[in-house]
Amino acid sequence: MNFLSKMKLGAMLGAGFASVIIIGLMVAILGRVHLANLGKDIESLSEKNLANLLLIQDTKSGFEVVARVVRNIGLSQDSARIQEEKRLFDQQIIRNNEALATVYKQISEPEARNLLEQLAQARPAYLSAVNKAIALSLSGVPEEKVQAALVMVNEMPPAQAAVFAALDGLTELQKKQTMETTTNAMHKARDDGNTLLLFAAFAVFIGIFISILITRTIKNLLGGEVAYAAHIAQEVAQGNLAVSVDLRPGDDHSVLAAMNGMRQSLSGIVEQVRESSESIATGASQIAAGSTDLSQRTEEQAANLQQTAASMEEMSQTVRQNTETVRNATQLAQAASDTAAKGGKAVGNIVITMKEITDSSHKIGDIISVIDG
Numbered sequence: 001m002n003f004l005s006k007m008k009l010g011a012m013l014g015a016g017f018a019s020v021i022i023i024g025l026m027v028a029i030l031g032r033v034h035l036a037n038l039g040k041d042i043e044s045l046s047e048k049n050l051a052n053l054l055l056i057q058d059t060k061s062g063f064e065v066v067a068r069v070v071r072n073i074g075l076s077q078d079s080a081r082i083q084e085e086k087r088l089f090d091q092q093i094i095r096n097n098e099a100l101a102t103v104y105k106q107i108s109e110p111e112a113r114n115l116l117e118q119l120a121q122a123r124p125a126y127l128s129a130v131n132k133a134i135a136l137s138l139s140g141v142p143e144e145k146v147q148a149a150l151v152m153v154n155e156m157p158p159a160q161a162a163v164f165a166a167l168d169g170l171t172e173l174q175k176k177q178t179m180e181t182t183t184n185a186m187h188k189a190r191d192d193g194n195t196l197l198l199f200a201a202f203a204v205f206i207g208i209f210i211s212i213l214i215t216r217t218i219k220n221l222l223g224g225e226v227a228y229a230a231h232i233a234q235e236v237a238q239g240n241l242a243v244s245v246d247l248r249p250g251d252d253h254s255v256l257a258a259m260n261g262m263r264q265s266l267s268g269i270v271e272q273v274r275e276s277s278e279s280i281a282t283g284a285s286q287i288a289a290g291s292t293d294l295s296q297r298t299e300e301q302a303a304n305l306q307q308t309a310a311s312m313e314e315m316s317q318t319v320r321q322n323t324e325t326v327r328n329a330t331q332l333a334q335a336a337s338d339t340a341a342k343g344g345k346a347v348g349n350i351v352i353t354m355k356e357i358t359d360s361s362h363k364i365g366d367i368i369s370v371i372d373g
Contacts, residue, residue, distance in 0.1 A: 014209045023203040031196050037188065052107055053174040059099040060167040065092045065124075065159060070130055074137040074148045082138065089134065107170070115169040123161035129155040186325070222245060223254025232259055241267040314367060 003201050014238060069089040099121075129151055136148030221228045228246075235243040236259065245260040 001008055013214065016214045019210055020203070020207045023206050027196065027199045027203050030199055031192075035192075037192075050178060052103070052177060053171065055099060055103055055165055056170045056174060057127045059096060059103060060164060060171070062092055062096040062099060063160065063163055063167070066130060067156065070137070070156070071133060071152060074145065074152055086134070088137065103170070108175070112170060115166050115173065118169070119163060119166035122159065122166055126156070126159035149254050154362070193228045221254060223251055223256030229256055229259070232256060236263055236266070241270060298345065 017302065066089060069085050069092065073082050073085045073089070078086065100119075107116065108115075133148045133151040133156060136144040136151065139145070219225065232243060232245055241263055243263065245256055247254075247257055247260060251257050
């Protein structure tokens with residue numbers, strides 16, 4: 001499980017499918033081997049047992065043909081037919097010899113060899129009786145034809161029975177071997193079928209195990225079902241950061257766990273942005289209030305400046321008045337010195353003028369106090 005969780009998804013799926021394919025290929029190869037062995041058994045059955053059985057039956061049929069030809073020659077009075085039957089007899093004797101040679105060559109089992117030995121021992125007597133009957137039948141002498149008939153009745157049947165007994169024994173032996181080969185092939189086919197079925201079941205089990213293992217690994221990587229992970233991703237994509245993510249206990253490495261961490265991080269970022277927005281709004285309000293206060297203060301300062309300007313204007317007028325007064329005082333002092341005689345009246349004027357200067361000085365002090373604020 002740990003090594004699967006470290007694999008890439010593509011590699012994991014590829015390894016799973018490759019494992020199933022390899023197991024399936026092994027089952028196919030095993031089936032091919034068993035079928036090849038079964039084919040060999042069937043080939044042995046068809047090329048050996050059945051072929052030998054047909055060969056023995058054909059050989060027996062050849063001996064029966066010889067017996068029938070000998071009978072036809074002995075009974076026929078037509079010389080042309082007799083010659084035709086003699087030609088068939090010679091051909092069949094050649095065929096029988098070739099068939100027997102093939103039988104001796106192909107059949108090598110010990111039990112069959114005993115039967116072939118019996119056939120070899122019985123055949124000379126059979127051929128002797130057949131040739132004797134043919135020779136007597138072809139002589140053309142009526143008495144010899146009668147002797148030929150006696151040979152066919154008395155000598156040929158026992159000799160032919162001995163030959164047929166050996167051939168029948170070989171036939172039964174080949175039938176027995178054919179049945180044994182067939183039974184063995186059937187048993188092997190059944191066993192091979194059971195073996196293939198067992199391996200197929202094993203392959204299915206391995207395939208199911210691998211699919212379950214990969215499915216569980218993918219679910220562990222996702223942290224849940226694919227549809228649920230897609231639902232959570234869609235909710236987060238739509239801006240629903242309050243969606244609840246169900247995680248398994250101890251799950252902190254799956255896709256859902258990562259999505260939950262991302263959701264929490266996004267939620268924290270949004271909360272920080274919201275708090276920052278509120279702080280910015282509060283600061284903006286404070287700035288607006290400060291701007292209003294600054295505007296009011298500016299207006300007040302402008303008013304104060306206007307008042308100061310007015311006071312400066314008034315002070316300028318007062319200074320001008322003082323200058324005029326000083327000039328007048330100077331003139332008066334000059335006049336006083338010139339008109340000392342008029343001293344009483346001039347002194348009174350000077351006193352009055354000095355009083356005015358004192359009053360003006362007080363006004364200048366008031367103006368300066370106003371300017372200093």
